[in-house]
Amino acid sequence: MSFDNSLSYDPNDPKSIEAHARKLIGKTLRNVLPHAKTLRVGSSNNRTNKGSFGTILEEFYFNYKPNNSREPDFPRAGVELKSTPLKKLAHGELVPKERLVLNMINYRDIVEETWETSSFTKKNLLLLLIFYLWQENTSDIDYLIKLAGLWKFPEKDLEQMKQDWEAIREKVIKGKAHEISEGDTFYLGAARKGHKEGPIKYCEDAPPAKQRAFSLKSNYVRFILAQMQARQAKWEKETGPLFDSVDDLIESGGIENRVRERFSHFLGKNIPEICRILGLTPSQGKSRYDMITRGILGITSKRIEEFEKADIILRTIRLKENNMPKEAISFSSFRIKELVEEDWDNSAILENLGKKFLFVVYQYQRPVGDKEFNNEYLFLRKVFFWNMPYEDLENVVRFAWEKVKKDFLLGHGSPLKSSDEMIIHIRPHAKNSQDLDVMPNGTFTTKKSFWLNQKYLKQVIENYN
DNA sequence: GCATGATCATGC
DNA sequence: GCATGATCATGC
Numbered sequence: 001m002s003f004d005n006s007l008s009y010d011p012n013d014p015k016s017i018e019a020h021a022r023k024l025i026g027k028t029l030r031n032v033l034p035h036a037k038t039l040r041v042g043s044s045n046n047r048t049n050k051g052s053f054g055t056i057l058e059e060f061y062f063n064y065k066p067n068n069s070r071e072p073d074f075p076r077a078g079v080e081l082k083s084t085p086l087k088k089l090a091h092g093e094l095v096p097k098e099r100l101v102l103n104m105i106n107y108r109d110i111v112e113e114t115w116e117t118s119s120f121t122k123k124n125l126l127l128l129l130i131f132y133l134w135q136e137n138t139s140d141i142d143y144l145i146k147l148a149g150l151w152k153f154p155e156k157d158l159e160q161m162k163q164d165w166e167a168i169r170e171k172v173i174k175g176k177a178h179e180i181s182e183g184d185t186f187y188l189g190a191a192r193k194g195h196k197e198g199p200i201k202y203c204e205d206a207p208p209a210k211q212r213a214f215s216l217k218s219n220y221v222r223f224i225l226a227q228m229q230a231r232q233a234k235w236e237k238e239t240g241p242l243f244d245s246v247d248d249l250i251e252s253g254g255i256e257n258r259v260r261e262r263f264s265h266f267l268g269k270n271i272p273e274i275c276r277i278l279g280l281t282p283s284q285g286k287s288r289y290d291m292i293t294r295g296i297l298g299i300t301s302k303r304i305e306e307f308e309k310a311d312i313i314l315r316t317i318r319l320k321e322n323n324m325p326k327e328a329i330s331f332s333s334f335r336i337k338e339l340v341e342e343d344w345d346n347s348a349i350l351e352n353l354g355k356k357f358l359f360v361v362y363q364y365q366r367p368v369g370d371k372e373f374n375n376e377y378l379f380l381r382k383v384f385f386w387n388m389p390y391e392d393l394e395n396v397v398r399f400a401w402e403k404v405k406k407d408f409l410l411g412h413g414s415p416l417k418s419s420d421e422m423i424i425h426i427r428p429h430a431k432n433s434q435d436l437d438v439m440p441n442g443t444f445t446t447k448k449s450f451w452l453n454q455k456y457l458k459q460v461i462e463n464y465n
Numbered sequence: 466g467c468a469t470g471a472t473c474a475t476g477c
Numbered sequence: 478g479c480a481t482g483a484t485c486a487t488g489c
Binding site: 234238283284285286287288291302324328414417418419425427428429430431432433435446454 | 467468469470471472473474475476477
């Protein structure tokens with residue numbers, strides 16, 4: 001399979017594929033594909049403009065040629081794309097219109113396979129599901145896409161599916177493929193599927209059997225739908241938007257302009273004044289300045305929808321008069337055992353530091369002789385997007401990470417100091433000193449995380465103008 | 466006064 | 478109960 005170079009997502013990364021898929025929610029293929037009307041799908045000698053929803057989606061939205069490979073659709077990410085119709089019941093409830101067909105059953109191959117090595121598990125363990133609302137007399141490009149997201153089967157369901165798969169395999173081994181019926185199994189069914197040539201001969205001594213495909217029964221699809229709807233509802237509850245509507249986005253000129261605009265009214269103001277304008281009372285929590293920053297963005301104590309989608313990390317920094325950040329910046333605590341198993345390319349720190357940051361910088365300006373870091377003296381100074389230069393990541397952070405990994409394996413609990421001047425350092429990040437993590441040698445140490453060095457941050461902020 | 470270790474309030 | 482996004486505390 002070949003991928004377009006100019007993809008607007010990373011086909012090797014499940015999260016990126018999912019993010020691309022989620023942009024479809026609330027839209028139709030016609031909305032997202034400018035030339036949808038004239039699209040012609042299929043191979044060159046078999047082109048048609050009556051492509052089904054799934055083929056149009058694959059070929060023109062995800063930009064790869066549909067295939068019959070035994071690999072998942074996104075082989076490096078291990079993600080299999082499936083789109084499936086919903087229908088609306090009289091009282092408005094959305095339910096799956098049909099079972100979800102997965103891969104074809106190959107009667108000759110399955111007898112040689114085990115569940116673990118099967119073409120089924122190779123292909124279908126991580127699904128990207130796109131649910132669209134089917135409507136009568138409507139062309140595929142006009143179906144409204146209701147839901148999109150990754151789906152992983154719960155472990156106990158996989159166990160049942162394994163048993164179902166084995167039951168189907170048993171029948172084939174006994175030469176009874178022609179007797180297979182959907183009632184044989186529980187979650188994973190063997191659905192009759194296509195094949196105009198009629199029953200196929202798969203074994204000398206057995207009667208020919210109809211072609212079948214592994215499928216999820218429609219009530220199982222209903223369960224998936226409910227789970228994904230719940231996840232979507234939770235997400236909506238926990239996130240707030242920067243824009244109320246398309247018009248709002250167009251008028252304000254996109255995320256970057258909206259962010260500048262929101263902060264511009266507050267630049268140069270001190271904390272008490274910002275809080276007065278916003279009607280906020282600063283909390284006692286250590287993340288109080290983060291909350292004020294979110295207040296300026298118009299989204300209090302909620303995740304920001306557009307930042308989540310664009311993978312932007314928002315960080316608030318307080319500078320002292322000499323431009324030195326008062327504190328370093330922390331990342332999530334890691335599990336040492338996971339860190340030492342990582343390669344650089346899939347390391348958590350590379351993933352984090354590879355992202356785009358929005359730095360919101362406040363600075364103290366204290367009257368001469370006053371040593372108090374009082375909110376009165378803290379002013380909003382700079383707001384800017386930043387991402388770490390490639391050379392810093394590859395020439396410094398990479399070696400820092402290698403040292404950390406090596407030292408943890410040798411049993412050192414605090415492998416990298418900020419005085420090592422390697423951009424990042426390791427420090428405790430825990431509830432308290434009893435909140436522990438396990439070292440490779442079995443001893444315990446306080447949970448740790450990576451932190452961005454203050455000196456490095458000072459340079460980054462000074463370099464921005 | 467900085468570097469390092471320890472910990473907090475909050476939201477889910 | 479844990480992660481988040483930070484700040485607080487202390488020893489050198």
